Amino acid sequence: MAQTNVTQLTEKNESEKGEEITIEEEDKLSEECKEFILSLPREKGWRTRYLYLFQGFWCQAREIQAIITFQKHFQAKDSDVIVATIPKSGTTWLKALSFAIVNRHRFAISISHPLLTSNPHELVPFLEYTVYGNAPSQFPNLSNMTEPRLFGTHIPFPSLSNSIKESNSRIIYICRNPLDTFVSSWIFLNKIKPEYLPELALEEAFDMYCKGIIGFGPTWNQMLGYWKESIARPSKILFLKYEDLKKDINFNVKRIAKFLGCPFTQEEENSGVVKSIMELCSFEKMKELEVNKSGTFGRNFHRGYLFRKAEIGDWVNYLSPKMAAKLSQIMEEKLRGSGLSF
Template sequence: MDTPQQEEDKISLPPQAKWWVDGQRSRYKGFWFKPEFITASEAIRAHYKPLPSDIILASFPKTGTTWLKALTSSILRHSSTTHSDHDHLDHLNPHEVVPFLEIEVFGENPSKEITEISSPRVFNTHLPLSFLPETVKTSGCRVIYITRHPADTFVSLWHLYNNKFGTEISIREAFDEFCKGLVPAGPYFEHVLEFWEARDRVLFVTYEDLKAKPEENVRKIAEFLGCKTMVEKVVKDCSFENLRNTSKERGEGVHWSGTKYDMFFRKGVVGDWKNHLTQEMMKELEDLADLKWRGSGLDLNIFNTTASQ
């Protein structure tokens, strides 16, 4: 049964809306996506048969996706148990190594043939858990979800799309859209909640904790994947500076998404929202978190960290 807030959302929000960056969004099963991603999600549910050895890296946009891809790829590369011939990151952006299920594998013009990908197959998705096949829960495949404080998530998203599309929308207007959920894969709070409630089978990681304790978290990820790996080597290879430098070596190269490689790396810090959001805006996010996550055991305290600001 839907909560009163979900019932209210159904009444107050239209099935379609124009987003402030790149056009139309459709509301499907409570989330906002471009129509082609909705079609892709249906294809995934119908045709994706996860293997027990599959690894799915899930995230809301701008919550640490690139870093999680890099870490997982490096863990597999340096593992003594998987014997992976996975592409390495010496001259590649992490997004070139790990494909999106809803774009490169099951999108409108897929560039990857799923049956030709060697095991362990590693995929990424921004789709909510409810958009994935039920067999993800029963196949034995491993799902890792990374999330980030909503304030820093929003600021990173705002910067990316301003730089990518040259938009002139004010931060207040963009913030209002974020709070309404009218961003890719939004609403943010519902997206995080779905994976939080599946922690019995999903490894739930926060960007802040990964930043504060990288070796501890890399070890945790490796153990979850059943790997014995060179933790210190993985942390060093996947440092923000190393990944950004590799990206710079690509020059003016552009990823298939239309994003320049250097746009995937901005600051890589915790708490940058303090340079952009007012206390009033932060209070709005806190109130939303309380409303959306009430009774779940999830709150903004999961993002508390001693990492340097």
């Protein structure tokens, strides 16, 4: 497998230090952050001109500034719940399930449930986008949030704030077969890229992905970080696979509730609470809600883009047998000896 040569990237970056960061990337960046970013290895991005190698993973310029601010200022509470994911691996679904499970006594499953009128990403905000995605001088006041507070993130485990790692807050992590994750990412990011950037061809995107160059990647590093920590601290991190969640949603909803310290009672199970949460958060239900079909979210991408197929194995419709074999071999090599496989 071709490896990204960090030394070469750094040398390349040194020769380009005089270049300005592109307009969309320098928007809302502090001067200090602009200077710092120019010192980082960079490669062509998927929906921005560049991705930068920061703390061992690839991300956009604005994400770097937000992550630094988050690392410095976020103070976790023991009751916090962090929904951590690889992009395009069931993030929206897991956020919805976590919110419904944790808040089932506050919000009964009815026509007025928040998930019927708000997108899951609004109810479980991203730390690196929604919470700390504004100007670095604007620190959000999180003290008045109802507990338990729920946050989402794509940040690899080593780069989470120390307060999260050292507190009794809990992390639910989900990942997905990289073959499906790649295809879903490629389709999604081509949809939300700015018009002035050309569409990223499948073959080029695949080559970048195999080199680990994708937001919050390399994918295998992100997986292994949470996987190893979940083994070392099972009361801290619940590690889920998208495929397992799809295969037995009933079992895993109860597993999530137990992990979060709010297990379902026998009475709740008998009265259909678990089933109601499963139906409320189902792909079919969420996709048809008006709040998830119209309007924009985050950095001006259409809400409907969050809901495509939610199928396992859709990669066969896009990847050649040779491409599938290459990525499968890479993942086997990267995960060998860890106990994690797909």
